Amino acid sequence: MPRERPRPPPFESAWLERSLNRYLAWGLVFMVLLLAGFIAYRVREPGLRRDATRAQTTSYTAIGTQIFAASCAQCHGKNAAGGGSAPTLNSTQFLKNTTDDQIFALVSGGVSGTEMPAWNLDYGGTLTGEQVRQVITYLRSLEPHAPSVPGWRQSAKATP
Secondary structure (H helix, E strand, O other), X not given: XXXXXXXXXXXXXXXXXXXXXXXXXXXXXXXXXXXXHHXXXXXXXXXXXXXXXXXXXXXXXXXXXXXXXXXXXXXXXXXXXXXXXXXXXXXXXXXXXXXXXXXXXXXXXXXXXXXXXOOEHHHOOOEOHHHHHHHHHHHHHHXXXXXOOOOHHHXXXXXX
């Protein structure tokens, strides 16, 4: 008859198992807290972005107004209403049919064969790319109340 072998002691003792269970429980608690934090972030973030965009637009419009008055109004007229030697920028036709990227390219690099110089530092001008974007934001702020000026390219004056 075969003899019974002695059984070895359990691999994990009871205190070790309790310790591991405690660490697993704390790990689950921290995971739930982390998940709750991500959910709270996800819920709150769109509002924060909307507020930041609104604040940046307000700031850019104010700065762009000053830059336009100092650098652009001499040719494009006060408030971009025309009357100078350059196109009227405060016109529905210009603002509705020109993208921000197109305006950025026109302002940054200038227009060959015209009096429009390059304004961006990258092209030998005096404005940074951010300042050009601020001018564009100012021009976009004029869009809701922009009058129809069919002759905007010939510097026709916008009527108030």
